[in-house]
Amino acid sequence: MDDQAQADASIDAAPVSRREFVAGVAALSAVWLVAGAACTRESSWGGDSTKLVHFSPAQAAQVDAISARILPSDDTPGAREAGVVYFIDQSLTGFAKDQAPLFAEGLKSLGETVAKKHGSAATFASLTAAQQDAVLRDIEKTPFFGAMRFATLAGFLSLPKYGGNKDYVGWKMIGQEVVMEHKAPFGWYDRPENQMALLGKVL
Numbered sequence: 404m405d406d407q408a409q410a411d412a413s414i415d416a417a418p419v420s421r422r423e424f425v426a427g428v429a430a431l432s433a434v435w436l437v438a439g440a441a442c443t444r445e446s447s448w449g450g451d452s453t454k455l456v457h458f459s460p461a462q463a464a465q466v467d468a469i470s471a472r473i474l475p476s477d478d479t480p481g482a483r484e485a486g487v488v489y490f491i492d493q494s495l496t497g498f499a500k501d502q503a504p505l506f507a508e509g510l511k512s513l514g515e516t517v518a519k520k521h522g523s524a525a526t527f528a529s530l531t532a533a534q535q536d537a538v539l540r541d542i543e544k545t546p547f548f549g550a551m552r553f554a555t556l557a558g559f560l561s562l563p564k565y566g567g568n569k570d571y572v573g574w575k576m577i578g579q580e581v582v583m584e585h586k587a588p589f590g591w592y593d594r595p596e597n598q599m600a601l602l603g604k605v606l
Contacts, residue, residue: 457495457503461526462510463488468528469513470555472535480572482555490558490567491551502550509547516541 455463470482470491482488495503517527517538527535542548558567560574568574 455489455492457492458488463492464528465510465513465526466491466506466551468535469539469551470558472532472539473552473555474559475532479576482559484569485559485567485572486563486569487555487558487567490561490565491554493566494554494558499554505547505550509542509545509551512547513538513542 458466467483467488470487474482474485474487476484491506494500495506513527517525517530520538521530521534527538530538539548559572559576561567563569563571
């Protein structure tokens with residue numbers, strides 16, 4: 404199997420595929436509310452929403468790569484196109500600053516794991532999609548991966564000026580109208596076909 408075929412196949416085998424990317428969240432509305440809460444705390448945010456304020460470039464590359472496997476790109480944009488890494492970066496100096504140590508330790512541990520398995524010069528971002536998925540499967544039960552998954556979803560649905568959801572790609576994906584008032588599309592969550600597509604079951 405060539406590299407592209409492996410990458411395509413690994414999307415379906417990723418720890419959190421597009422079809423089930425919210426399955427680990429207690430309620431879909433919780434993700435939206437976190438994104439909304441972040442967007443209302445203007446005192447915690449500011450400046451260029453696509454400029455790193457917390458992560459080093461090396462750390463940001465790893466976070467970007469992880470989020471891109473949590474919510475990969477296929478026929479629609481994923482976390483990378485939405486600029487989720489910038490939302491996470493800014494959140495760790497704002498409303499989620501208490502999680503900064505968790506992310507620092509998680510990234511350090513991830514780097515050590517990758518180096519042990521693939522050589523000292525390897526980074527998570529440098530691995531193939533299939534290799535990245537194998538690494539993530541090993542840590543998917545950890546607090547760090549849980550925080551990364553939730554932050555990826557929140558960043559995908561945030562207002563663009565807070566780093567994520569570039570060009571409203573997240574809202575467009577779920578059919579949320581672009582309006583000045585930030586409110587959750589609860590009717591969208593309630594439709595059985597959407598619950599089945601995202602959760603694999605009807606609530």
